[in-house]
Amino acid sequence: MARRKRTKSKTKRISFKLGTSKRKKKQKTGRQRPSFTGILKVFAVVCVLGAVGFGVFAAVRSGFAFLDKYVRKTIPVSEKIGFLELVAPPAWVTEQLAEKIYAAARANGEDLKLDEDTARSVQNNLEREVAWLQNVTVQTTHDTIRIEAQWRRPIALVKRGMSKFYVDAELVVLDFVPMPNLPIVKVRGLSLITKVPQPGTVWQRDDLVAAVDVLKLLWRMDEEVTPDKPLLWEIEVIDVSNFKGREDARFPHIVLYATDNTEIIWGAEIGTWQRYLEATDKEKLLKLYGYYKEHGSLLGVKYIKLCDPQDNVPRPIDKY
Numbered sequence: 001m002a003r004r005k006r007t008k009s010k011t012k013r014i015s016f017k018l019g020t021s022k023r024k025k026k027q028k029t030g031r032q033r034p035s036f037t038g039i040l041k042v043f044a045v046v047c048v049l050g051a052v053g054f055g056v057f058a059a060v061r062s063g064f065a066f067l068d069k070y071v072r073k074t075i076p077v078s079e080k081i082g083f084l085e086l087v088a089p090p091a092w093v094t095e096q097l098a099e100k101i102y103a104a105a106r107a108n109g110e111d112l113k114l115d116e117d118t119a120r121s122v123q124n125n126l127e128r129e130v131a132w133l134q135n136v137t138v139q140t141t142h143d144t145i146r147i148e149a150q151w152r153r154p155i156a157l158v159k160r161g162m163s164k165f166y167v168d169a170e171l172v173v174l175d176f177v178p179m180p181n182l183p184i185v186k187v188r189g190l191s192l193i194t195k196v197p198q199p200g201t202v203w204q205r206d207d208l209v210a211a212v213d214v215l216k217l218l219w220r221m222d223e224e225v226t227p228d229k230p231l232l233w234e235i236e237v238i239d240v241s242n243f244k245g246r247e248d249a250r251f252p253h254i255v256l257y258a259t260d261n262t263e264i265i266w267g268a269e270i271g272t273w274q275r276y277l278e279a280t281d282k283e284k285l286l287k288l289y290g291y292y293k294e295h296g297s298l299l300g301v302k303y304i305k306l307c308d309p310q311d312n313v314p315r316p317i318d319k320y
């Protein structure tokens with residue numbers, strides 16, 4: 001009896017273990033859920049790989065940064081590229097004119113290296129190509145190429161067919177660039193122009209000289225008497241068609257026209273008033289600026305005659 005019981009009891013224990021083992025194995029092969037430990041292992045591997053990759057990237061980047069720094073330090077000063085700089089240009093200089101000068105400075109298309117050769121080349125280019133500048137000097141700094149010069153200011157505009165150009169107070173021809181910040185007067189009535197002069201040349205002709213001489217006096221008076229509201233802004237044309245009476249000796253030699261076509265009758269050329277029994281050049285100026293100060297404008301009338309001599313000329317200014 002005792003022996004059977006042990007055998008039976010032993011059989012039960014074995015079958016229980018086998019049965020339990022089989023059920024667990026079926027559950028594993030059916031669903032295969034990842035264990036928390038496995039997830040941690042995968043995450044750890046990813047972190048290690050990411051850290052290694054970032055370290056490699058940082059090392060490469062650091063290496064390039066060091067290399068770049070080393071290259072910059074070892075570049076000679078003479079090989080650095082500079083920027084062109086116009087030193088203290090007048091207020092009337094436009095961006096278009098400045099760009100034209102910069103383009104001329106690089107006439108040969110060379111890189112603007114910061115050395116004496118480049119400075120010399122830029123200066124030669126400007127002296128040869130740009131009539132607007134005189135007494136040009138070019139120097140280099142640690143990062144710029146500085147252009148210093150005296151500027152020629154246009155005073156009169158000349159048109160011939162489709163061509164147009166300026167002249168300054170010294171009759172130097174300047175190529176045309178729009179100048180909205182200057183009161184430039186058109187010269188009309190010049191005798192036959194057979195050839196358009198080249199920029200930079202002195203265009204010496206008597207009728208043009210006569211026009212420019214009058215305009216120079218007006219420029220001077222504007223600067224001294226009416227700097228806040230220059231009279232020249234109301235002058236559009238100076239006509240020298242009858243210069244020295246070449247068309248009709250009975251009519252004025254020089255006439256200016258305001259922007260509304262008001263005639264301003266000047267008369268004979270500067271310095272010749274006595275020959276034609278006219279008012280002096282000084283009296284003409286005083287009458288013109290006296291009228292301008294009194295009325296605030298030259299516009300709105302048919303004409304203003306300046307050439308008749310007068311004993312009592314109104315004097316709105318103390319000096320000429």
